[in-house]
Amino acid sequence: MGAMPDDFGQVEDLALGSALSERYLAYALSTIMSRSLPDVRDGLKPVHRRLIYAMHQLKLDPRSGFKKCARVVGDVIGKFHPHGDSAVYEALVRLAQDFAARYPLIEGQGNFGNIDGDNAAAMRYTESRLTEIAEYLLRGIDENAVDFRPTYDGEEQEPVVLPGAFPNLLANGASGIAVGMATSIPPHNAGEVCAAALHLIEKPEASTADLLNYLKGPDFPTGGELVEDEAVILNAYETGRGSLRTRAKWHKEDGKHGTWVIVVTEIPYQVQKSRLVEQIALLLTDKKLPLLGDIRDESAENIRLVLEPKNRTVDADMLMAALFRATQLESRFSLNMNVLDSGRTPRVMGLKALLRAWLDHRHEVLVRRTNHRLEAIGRRLEILDGYIKVFLNLDEVIRIIRFEDKPKEQLIATFELTEVQAEAILNMRLRALRKLEEMEIRNEHKKLAAEQKGLQALLKDESKRWAKIGAEIAEVKEKFGSGALGARRTKISEAAPVVEIVAEALVEREPITVILSEKGWIRAQKGHLSDGADLKFKEGDRLHTLLPCQSTDKIALLGTNGRVYSIKAADVPRGRGDGQAIRLIVELANEDGVLTLFVPDPAQKYLVASSSGRGFVLAGSELVSERRAGKIILTLKPDEEWALCVPANGDHVAVVGQNRKLLVFPLEQLPEMPRGAGVQLQKYKDGGLSDAKVFTLADGLSWTIGERVRIEQKLTEWLGARAAAGRLPPSGFPKSNKFG
Incomplete structure (x- = not known):
């Protein structure tokens, strides 16, 4: 047993608060850097990177056969990722689901779950291999393109980041919750991302608005429709934060005898279809969707949700507006582009910064791969130089090897060879000594020397490097930005107009x-x-x-x-x-x-008045209040009440007071206001207003007695100005002092 350290058994006093905060900070940093946030360069979290690298080591490329997922998960846990097998398998499954990943990095064989939210089969039943996209992410990993670090047990090496020839961060998106921060990046169309990156190479000073001419917005694997203003999208990609509204895609299908149904063919991203159907059915049962008659799920390989209206007179847009408001047929995607930058620091980046970081990574990978290739060419040229020297003096070489005690040292001395060249000559096979081989060696030497010259020129000229990176990105754009996989799935629309459906859609x-x-x-x-x-x-x-x-x-x-x-x-x-x-x-x-109590007409104007006879003309649109406490229309003095509200149709006002005096004056003498105390309609010594009426002078003033209607045409003696006292009404005027 070795000697004990000097401080063994010592107890150090620490304040609980500082000890806890120190340990919690360590845990938080571990969660942020080693679990939840993706790297801006390859768009992968550690578990995904380890999965892809482990499958690369197992040689599970697209041209090989499939291997059991249990084998892959076992390798990942055993070599790289000391976590639970279920967590690793769930990450693998997500990378293979075409409704979860826009560009799957893993090709699955077996049951990998579905859009209804059903789980994948157990890992002992399913099989997997890498897709071509994952190969692009790995391209150059064996050519010193990226740094490696020891694994958790120090027995193996793992890549810190993948070379990332495919723009995975933006193409597939990412989501995760760390400690004190989260990330939520939507998937995009790889062809559009590459087009935006090529524009940024050509014009490094390009703005986010310029880049959005190429990258239109998210492109979700489940399709759907993005309904948001350009300004909102621009602000979200400029700042790296925002909220984007997505909707299901639907169309109207006509049936027999004027009947019709709505068919939903695409639903918002990350919405489980079975949950959505359940939600709509529940609202239907609770009578909260009275315009909807029934819902049926007729989906097979493609989504087909059939919505039947309550009756054929229902407006389809109104029905969908009600469903968008009440269900997950419309959902919001929270954009929060929080990533680990190349220095492993968490940062919220805008679109331009994300693309710039990926391009800079591609530049670094190109330089490292070029240097790696140059070193390999240098080593091979050294050996080929040795071979050429040998072929000029083959007989002497054979003599030295056959008869000298120390052939290696003798070869070096005689032909001025390096250690490496001498070792290579001694290891040559006899069949390589034929004349034809000499020509092949000289041709290889010539070819490698030309390649070496080209690579050295590439390292000296930055514009050549960016041209090569552009060519690589154009290749990715051509390969993955077209065809069935590359076609845009999510429709980008203007912000949807707000359909007023509060009463119509929620009430029958x-x-x-x-x-x-x-x-x-x-x-x-x-x-x-x-x-x-x-x-x-x-x-x-x-x-x-x-x-x-x-x-x-x-x-x-x-x-x-x-x-x-x-x-x-x-x-x-x-x-x-x-x-x-x-x-x-x-x-x-x-x-x-x-x-x-009445139903106001927004297009109608009304005469309102207090019990003391003050009033004004009011627009019908003002007679609405969203508050339980109501809205003030008439400003009242003590002992006053709101006494009157009648339609203002006509050109004159007839007012009768409790003193039984009648006054007629032009309506234009009353102001139109949204609220206030109003002006005096009629002057009273005692009492107040009894009734008022707006009428057309040419038609005469009418009032009702019992079931009879009487019209008075001669009103000259009652005509006057507003706020006059008036005169006793014509004989036959109701004793109730009301026009009826």
């Missing part, structure tokens, strides 16, 4: 009658009831307002406190009971009453 349209009692109880019954309908109320209560309307209407409730409240007709409790207290639906104080 039907006729109802809203009943409000004097004591403030509100309820609704199906159908349009007549004024003489038999209605029951609580003892001592009676009818206040009977309002026939549609279930999709928004009702305006005018309070005597000068406020307007909006009530959705669909929210009014149904049934033959007493209903619900209006004060539980809107914030109406006990001392405030209800003036009236």
Whole structure:
């Protein structure tokens, strides 16, 4: 047993806070750098890089046979990645799923799961090998293109990063949650990424907007449609952060006798189809999608979700707008391009910085591969030089080898050879001594010398290097940016117009009658009831307002406190009971009453007035409020109430006061305002306003007595200016002082 270290058994006092923070920081850094964030150069996390490298070592290239995934996972865990087998296998499966990865790096054989969210078969049943894309990522790995480091047990070497001839980070995207940071990069079209990279090589000062002329936006493996403004997309790629709205792709299919269905053929990325169908079915059961009649999943290899409308009169765009709002047929992809840069530092990068980092990596790989090749050429040329010297003096070489005690030293001395050349000559086979071989050696020497000269010129000239990198990227663009794999799948559209579907799509349209009692109880019954309908109320209560309307209407409730409240007709409790207290639906104080209840017309203008006779003209669009507390329309003084709201159709106003004086004046003398105290309609010594009416002077002023309507044409003596006192009305005017 060896000697104990001097500090063995010593106990060091540490504050718990500092010890915890130090250890947690170490864990956080480990998670960020060795688990969750991809490298900007090859777009891979360590587990993916180790999987691909292990499969490369197993020679699982696209031209070889498949091997069991269990074998691959075993190699990854045993050699490189000391984590659980299920985590490694899940990473392998994801790289092989064509609905998860835009460009799969692994080709799977067997059950690798599906878009419904079903899991892959166990790794002992499935098999895998690398795809051509993965080969491009590995291209040059055996030519000193990248650095290697010892594995966790020090027995093997693993690459720090892959050479990355394929733009994997942007093409396949990445997502991960680290400690205190996360990443979420959408997949893109490889052809577009390469086109943007080529433009950046040509014009290094290009802006993000310039690059977006080539790279249009995300290209998800599941297709779908991106509905976002250009400005939003530009800002997201400029800053590296943003939120992009994606939608399912759908079309309308006509059936017999005017029937039709909607067929969804592509769904948003990372949405499980079975969950989506379940979500829609649940909302359908809960009657939250009244425009939808049924949903069927008729998918086979391709997605086909059939949505049946409630009836053929339903508007297809309205139905889809309701579904987009309520379900995952529309989802948001959070863009957060957080990556480890070439110095292994986490950074949020914009599109240009990501492309620049990849190009710089490709440049470094090219220089390293060129130097590696030059060294190999140098070694071979040295040997070939030795061979050429030998072929001029073959007999002497044979004599030295046969008869000298130390042939190697003698060869070096006689022909001025290097150690390497002498060793190579001694190892030559006899068959290589024929005359034909000399010609082949000279040809090889000439060819390698020319290659050496070309590579040295490449290292001296940066423009030649970038031209070569451009040619490599163009090759990738040609190979993976066209055909079935390279064709763009996600449609890029303008931001979708907002379809107002709050009432129409969430409520089934039907006729109802809203009943409000004097004591403030509100309820609704199906159908349009007549004024003489038999209605029951609580003892001592009676009818206040009977309002026939549609279930999709928004009702305006005018309070005597000068406020307007909006009530959705669909929210009014149904049934033959007493209903619900209006004060539980809107914030109406006990001392405030209800003036009236009606469905306002946004295109109509209204005359509103207080009990003291102050008023103004109001646009119908103002009679709406999104707040339970309502919106102030009439600013009231103490002891005033909102007394009147009548349609302002005509050119004159007739006002009658409680003092039974009638005044007629032009409507244009009243201001039109959205809210306020208004102006005086009529002057009173005592009392206030009784009633008012807007009418057309040429048609005469009408009022109702019982069932009879009387029209007064001669109104000259009552005509005056606003705020005048007025005169007693014509004989026959109702004793109620109301126009009826």
